[in-house]
Amino acid sequence: MLLRLAHRFGVLVASLVASSLVVFGFMQVLPGNPARVALGVNASEAAVAQMTAEYGLDRPLVVQYLDWVGGMLTLDPGIEYVSKAPIGPQVADRLGVTLWLVVAAMLLAFVVAVPVGVWMAVRHRHADGVVLSGVSQVGVAVPAFLAGILLISVFAVRLGWVPSGGWVPPAQDPVEFLRRLVLPAVSLALVQGSVLARYVRSAVLDVLREDYLRTARAKGLRPMEALWKHGLRNAAVPVVTVLGLQLATLLVGAVVVERVFVIPGLGSLLIDSVAGRELLTVQTVVMVLVVAVLVINFVVDALYLAIDPRLRTAR
Amino acid sequence: MSTAATGAAGAGRRAGDEPVLDVRGLHVRTRHTELLSDVDLTIRRGERVGLIGESGSGKSLTALAVLGLLGEGLTATGGVHLAGHEGNLLERSEGGLARIRGDDMAMVFQEPMTALNPTMRVGAQVAEAMTVHGSASRSQARRRAVDLLDQVGLPDPEHAARAYPHQLSGGQRQRVVAAIALANDPVLLVCDEPTTALDVTVQALVLDLIVTGVQSRDAALLFITHDLAVVATVCERVLVMYGGRIVEAGPVGQVFTDPRHQYTAGLLAASDLTAAGARRERSALPTIPGTVPPAGRFPDGCVFRNRCPAATGQCATRPPWTPRGDHGAGETASGYACFYPAGGELR
Amino acid sequence: MSEAGSPAGMMPSTPVVGTGRRHLNPSLFVGGGLVLLVVAMALVSYVWTPYPPMRVLGTEAYQTPNADFWLGTDRFRRDVLSQILVGARTTLYVGVVAVGVAALVGVPLGILAAMSGGWLGQTVMRANDILLAFPALLLAIMFAALYGGSTQVAMIAIGIATIPSFARITRSGALGVMSTDYVTAARAAGHGPFAIALRHVLPNVAGLVIVQASVAFAIAILAEAALAYLGLGTPTGQASWGRMLYEAQSTLRSAPHLVLVPGAAIALAVLGFNLFGDGLRDYLDPKLERR
Numbered sequence: 027m028l029l030r031l032a033h034r035f036g037v038l039v040a041s042l043v044a045s046s047l048v049v050f051g052f053m054q055v056l057p058g059n060p061a062r063v064a065l066g067v068n069a070s071e072a073a074v075a076q077m078t079a080e081y082g083l084d085r086p087l088v089v090q091y092l093d094w095v096g097g098m099l100t101l102d103p104g105i106e107y108v109s110k111a112p113i114g115p116q117v118a119d120r121l122g123v124t125l126w127l128v129v130a131a132m133l134l135a136f137v138v139a140v141p142v143g144v145w146m147a148v149r150h151r152h153a154d155g156v157v158l159s160g161v162s163q164v165g166v167a168v169p170a171f172l173a174g175i176l177l178i179s180v181f182a183v184r185l186g187w188v189p190s191g192g193w194v195p196p197a198q199d200p201v202e203f204l205r206r207l208v209l210p211a212v213s214l215a216l217v218q219g220s221v222l223a224r225y226v227r228s229a230v231l232d233v234l235r236e237d238y239l240r241t242a243r244a245k246g247l248r249p250m251e252a253l254w255k256h257g258l259r260n261a262a263v264p265v266v267t268v269l270g271l272q273l274a275t276l277l278v279g280a281v282v283v284e285r286v287f288v289i290p291g292l293g294s295l296l297i298d299s300v301a302g303r304e305l306l307t308v309q310t311v312v313m314v315l316v317v318a319v320l321v322i323n324f325v326v327d328a329l330y331l332a333i334d335p336r337l338r339t340a341r
Numbered sequence: 342m343s344t345a346a347t348g349a350a351g352a353g354r355r356a357g358d359e360p361v362l363d364v365r366g367l368h369v370r371t372r373h374t375e376l377l378s379d380v381d382l383t384i385r386r387g388e389r390v391g392l393i394g395e396s397g398s399g400k401s402l403t404a405l406a407v408l409g410l411l412g413e414g415l416t417a418t419g420g421v422h423l424a425g426h427e428g429n430l431l432e433r434s435e436g437g438l439a440r441i442r443g444d445d446m447a448m449v450f451q452e453p454m455t456a457l458n459p460t461m462r463v464g465a466q467v468a469e470a471m472t473v474h475g476s477a478s479r480s481q482a483r484r485r486a487v488d489l490l491d492q493v494g495l496p497d498p499e500h501a502a503r504a505y506p507h508q509l510s511g512g513q514r515q516r517v518v519a520a521i522a523l524a525n526d527p528v529l530l531v532c533d534e535p536t537t538a539l540d541v542t543v544q545a546l547v548l549d550l551i552v553t554g555v556q557s558r559d560a561a562l563l564f565i566t567h568d569l570a571v572v573a574t575v576c577e578r579v580l581v582m583y584g585g586r587i588v589e590a591g592p593v594g595q596v597f598t599d600p601r602h603q604y605t606a607g608l609l610a611a612s613d614l615t616a617a618g619a620r621r622e623r624s625a626l627p628t629i630p631g632t633v634p635p636a637g638r639f640p641d642g643c644v645f646r647n648r649c650p651a652a653t654g655q656c657a658t659r660p661p662w663t664p665r666g667d668h669g670a671g672e673t674a675s676g677y678a679c680f681y682p683a684g685g686e687l688r
Numbered sequence: 689m690s691e692a693g694s695p696a697g698m699m700p701s702t703p704v705v706g707t708g709r710r711h712l713n714p715s716l717f718v719g720g721g722l723v724l725l726v727v728a729m730a731l732v733s734y735v736w737t738p739y740p741p742m743r744v745l746g747t748e749a750y751q752t753p754n755a756d757f758w759l760g761t762d763r764f765r766r767d768v769l770s771q772i773l774v775g776a777r778t779t780l781y782v783g784v785v786a787v788g789v790a791a792l793v794g795v796p797l798g799i800l801a802a803m804s805g806g807w808l809g810q811t812v813m814r815a816n817d818i819l820l821a822f823p824a825l826l827l828a829i830m831f832a833a834l835y836g837g838s839t840q841v842a843m844i845a846i847g848i849a850t851i852p853s854f855a856r857i858t859r860s861g862a863l864g865v866m867s868t869d870y871v872t873a874a875r876a877a878g879h880g881p882f883a884i885a886l887r888h889v890l891p892n893v894a895g896l897v898i899v900q901a902s903v904a905f906a907i908a909i910l911a912e913a914a915l916a917y918l919g920l921g922t923p924t925g926q927a928s929w930g931r932m933l934y935e936a937q938s939t940l941r942s943a944p945h946l947v948l949v950p951g952a953a954i955a956l957a958v959l960g961f962n963l964f965g966d967g968l969r970d971y972l973d974p975k976l977e978r979r
Binding site: 163164175176 | 817818821822823824825826829830832833834906910913914917918919920933937940941944947951954955956958959962963
């Protein structure tokens with residue numbers, strides 16, 4: 027068990043190194059001279075030369091790479107090319123905002139989707155199960171930002187219950203924070219919840235066909251009792267996978283909803299940096315997101331081991 | 342196999358009169374087709390009854406209907422009565438049935454590899470059978486689970502109780518399933534091909550523990566199989582099923598040596614027990630012509646008539662049950678449903 | 689179960705009747721219908737649109753649907769229906785490019801990984817795992833940072849991000865095929881790996897790949913809409929449903945139909961491809977029963 031976990035951790039570290047090389051190569055090596063890209067085609071040779079010198083872009087790539095990685099590990103990846111603002115605090119700030127949004131959305135999605143998914147599976151031959159299943163299919167098909175726009179039009183514009191956007195840190199005003207969090211969180215949760223509910227449904231359907239559920243009933247457990255005690259843990263394996271994937275996509279996918287609701291999250295920083303040609307910032311934000319995805323994957327693997335004893339001894 | 346002698350010799354000679362299980366006119370159907378038709382069967386205390394037939398004949402459905410475990414979309418009508426419980430089990434609510442299941446009636450399934458929850462320790466799964474019926478406290482149940490695992494012959498039961506199913510072999514898992522079924526000393530044990538999925542060497546051991554378990558509890562046993570040799574070993578009486586009906590019933594010795602229904606006769610000829618040594622000459626073995634039709638495609642009248650050598654126009658009407666001898670468990674316990682019985686000659 | 693080691697007295701075994709006929713399920717029908725509708729819209733747009741889609745017309749802006757403009761006009765006084773029709777082309781184009789890139793790279797990689805095992809197969813799958821750490825939208829944004837925002841760039845990025853899912857599904861399908869007797873027989877008969885891959889493996893994983901393609905198509909449509917909305921996808925002056933949404937957002941209050949129409953178009957297209965994929969999976973694999 028510990029050996030498996032250690033192995034997984036090794037994979038995590040190796041993946042981190044490999045993906046950082048990919049990001050660095052993609053953002054620094056592929057474009058030729060990053061200074062040229064940052065300053066645009068019309069920049070003078072002098073300006074490019076100055077920037078190259080200033081940021082040490084003419085040093086050997088290995089040195090630059092280690093410099094960048096070292097900077098990230100010490101939470102100080104450098105300063106922006108154009109605005110000269112330090113990148114570290116910005117990223118930390120924005121990441122905090124995005125995490126609030128993503129975690130709230132995921133919790134909301136989870137709390138609704140699991141019971142609904144189980145219900146859809148148990149009642150899959152009945153009208154209510156089929157109708158719910160159809161609704162969830164539609165939910166999957168609606169882009170999150172469209173849901174956001176529609177939610178704004180109803181709850182902010184027409185009813186005026188909540189503001190249509192903006193961000194207030196929770197420490198500053200918890201109530202206002204929640205008022206501004208609810209619509210973006212719901213619009214992300216609608217889509218993710220629909221996806222999750224469908225996976226829960228199919229995982230539970232698979233479990234419902236399992237012999238051990240019949241054994242449990244032959245023992246004297248009622249059908250729902252059997253599903254609860256014996257089925258859910260077994261259904262959890264595929265659901266945990268999806269949860270991990272969703273959390274990872276949400277970290278990036280939240281960017282669109284952040285745009286709709288004018289929220290200063292990590293994704294917005296990324297898009298602004300792309301528009302402003304702040305390549306080092308782009309590179310850093312991308313790496314932060316990739317690290318998050320890889321760590322999530324590691325946690326998912328660890329959860330597998332906790333859920334399914336068969337995996338602990340395998341291999 | 343120590344049980345072989347008791348099986349054949351003690352046929353039909355047991356006292357103990359009140360039926361433990363009494364099934365009357367059981368029908369099972371989907372929305373469109375009838376899968377079981379008018380099944381009658383009675384099992385007395387301590388009696389071991391086999392239910393045989395080819396795949397698709399309705400054996401497992403009978404068992405599931407008795408326990409109320411039919412899948413969605415299947416409905417059962419008729420009467421199922423269990424000793425000690427008022428009224429028709431088929432009319433009970435799911436909750437009412439759940440109270441009996443695993444307590445007074447229990448079941449052992451065919452596939453030990455999938456019958457246990459892979460994410461739960463074996464001991465806990467056995468103990469749950471007791472806690473769910475309140476027959477033991479949590480700690481008692483845990484201790485009795487280890488005892489039960491010992492009873493069904495698992496080596497090092499303490500250790501086995503802490504194991505997960507995937508750490509046990511198929512034979513060991515089936516013992517665990519048997520331990521679960523026997524946990525609350527049921528009056529009726531239903532076994533659905535409990536040894537089919539096991540290695541031949543393990544089969545005998547598992548059969549032995551089932552028979553011992555049933556005998557020591559004086560419980561009734563309904564044993565489903567397609568293996569005639571196993572029936573001869575385990576059971577005293579046998580029911581032959583074809584096309585969702587019971588076509589012949591009687592003491593094992595009588596049915597196997599002197600079958601009346603043409604289907605039983607064909608079955609025995611095809612799997613000739615005495616001439617088993619001649620198996621290498623496969624082509625020379627007799628077979629029943631044709632194949633079992635899919636559910637709902639059986640002919641009306643006698644369900645076997647499209648494969649029967651003796652069938653005539655008369656067989657288009659349903660043959661009545663002809664009782665045979667005077668069996669203590671009533672006239673459905675021994676008899677046949679055939680217009681042209683095989684008349685006693687060995688084929 | 690009747691073969692090998694059956695003791696004397698076994699019943700004559702009859703072949704178990706194959707269950708599950710292949711039946712056309714409602715998902716396949718509805719999904720297929722919606723997909724056909726999108727295709728039909730794109731085809732129609734080549735021969736006919738009510739008005740030139742991107743031309744500013746001499747009429748009022750923000751018209752609600754009426755006899756002249758069936759789906760109304762936008763703030764630039766352009767016909768919405770015409771844009772929707774032409775936008776269907778973009779939607780299909782996007783899906784074809786993304787799924788094409790993903791399948792053309794992912795499927796051979798998956799087959800390679802399955803057939804070669806050893807270090808080569810391991811390396812392929814490891815590289816796959818690394819790529820998996822880059823969500824599609826992130827990769828698209830990275831591409832946009834270097835190469836600027838355009839439909840092609842965005843879709844190639846989405847396609848690259850989708851390679852791992854194709855490679856994985858192909859590999860698992862191919863591994864199944866490789867263990868069958870007829871592949872062993874083909875090997876024994878001296879057929880080379882390339883011939884086996886073409887003749888046995890590819891046809892057998894085709895179903896899986898088509899199902900995956902349908903689902904990936906839906907994801908690509910969603911991604912294009914998101915990118916267009918972020919200003920990183922389809923540029924101004926080109927008809928795209930995502931772009932229409934972006935332009936309509938500020939006028940949500942006065943002209944909600946400008947959001948609802950392209951929004952519904954996107955949702956229906958995505959729904960169509962998702963349902964089609966689901967239905968196809970059930971159709972190709974009747975063992976799974978109907979869900």
